[in-house]
Amino acid sequence: xxxxxxxxxxxxxxxxxxxxxxxxxxxxxxxxxxxxxxxxxxxxxxxxxxxxxxxxxxxxxxxxxxxxxxxxxxxxxxxxxxxxxxxxxxxxxxxxxxxxxxxxxxxxxxxxxxxxxxxxxxxxxxxxxxxxxxxxxxxxxxxxxxxxxxxxxxxxxxxxxxxxxxxxxxxxxxxxxxxxxxxxxxxxxxxxxxxxxxxxxxxxxxxxxxxxxxxxxxxxxxxxxxxxxxxxxxxxxxxxxxxxxxxxxxxxxxxxxxxxxxxxxxxxxx
Numbered sequence: 001x002x003x004x005x006x007x008x009x010x011x012x013x014x015x016x017x018x019x020x021x022x023x024x025x026x027x028x029x030x031x032x033x034x035x036x037x038x039x040x041x042x043x044x045x046x047x048x049x050x051x052x053x054x055x056x057x058x059x060x061x062x063x064x065x066x067x068x069x070x071x072x073x074x075x076x077x078x079x080x081x082x083x084x085x086x087x088x089x090x091x092x093x094x095x096x097x098x099x100x101x102x103x104x105x106x107x108x109x110x111x112x113x114x115x116x117x118x119x120x121x122x123x124x125x126x127x128x129x130x131x132x133x134x135x136x137x138x139x140x141x142x143x144x145x146x147x148x149x150x151x152x153x154x155x156x157x158x159x160x161x162x163x164x165x166x167x168x169x170x171x172x173x174x175x176x177x178x179x180x181x182x183x184x185x186x187x188x189x190x191x192x193x194x195x196x197x198x199x200x201x202x203x204x205x206x207x208x209x210x211x212x213x214x215x216x217x218x219x220x221x222x223x224x225x226x227x228x229x230x231x232x233x234x235x236x237x238x239x240x241x242x243x244x245x246x247x248x249x250x251x252x253x254x255x256x257x258x259x260x261x262x263x264x265x266x267x268x269x270x
């Protein structure tokens with residue numbers, strides 16, 4: 001029993017899903033829905049492109065920071081090189097002052113100071129130069145990535161313009177196809193266009209009004225004709241009766257009686 005209920009629920013779910021899918025397809029063919037869908041797609045793509053621009057902008061900001069750091073580091077490296085070279089120059093002066101005496105030169109505090117400074121500047125310079133090389137590689141990497149992303153952005157912006165053009169052409173084509181279908185359906189008698197039904201109703205009303213007016217005119221003529229026919233029929237019947245009365249001699253007696261009655265009516269009393 002529970003399995004049967006489960007199958008029933010699944011079947012009902014499939015039915016609802018099918019109806020929803022069918023309704024969705026019907027709505028998707030509506031020009032207004034198509035236009036709104038295109039607008040939503042364009043809006044979403046434009047939003048993603050804006051986010052993409054912000055990401056590329058952040059990369060450009062990082063690149064500019066690294067460039068600034070590289071400039072500062074380069075200036076510092078130049079200064080360290082000068083300091084290192086200065087320490088070496090001072091050490092040579094000490095060597096000259098001791099006339100090439102190596103032992104005396106190494107014992108000289110100024111020489112020791114110059115030697116320590118030279119070593120310190122050299123080690124620091126090596127670190128700075130390594131860091132500078134890393135920054136230069138980073139800047140080059142940013143430049144390549146940013147250039148690629150800019151190209152991609154330009155391509156996406158062109159796609160947006162194409163979608164906008166496609167929206168107008170698609171809506172126009174759907175409207176044209178819909179009109180052509182309605183005309184074809186109208187010609188084949190299967191149109192469900194309400195405007196066609198309304199036009200047909202107006203035409204029926206017009207034909208009905210014309211027919212009613214025609215009937216009224218005809219009826220008016222028929223009444224007059226019927227009256228004339230009744231008069232003619234009565235006259236013909238009266239004439240026929242008079243002829244019959246004449247044949248049987250009744251008409252003469254009625255005529256004499258009529259004359260007597262008339263004389264009686266017209267006689268002057270004594």
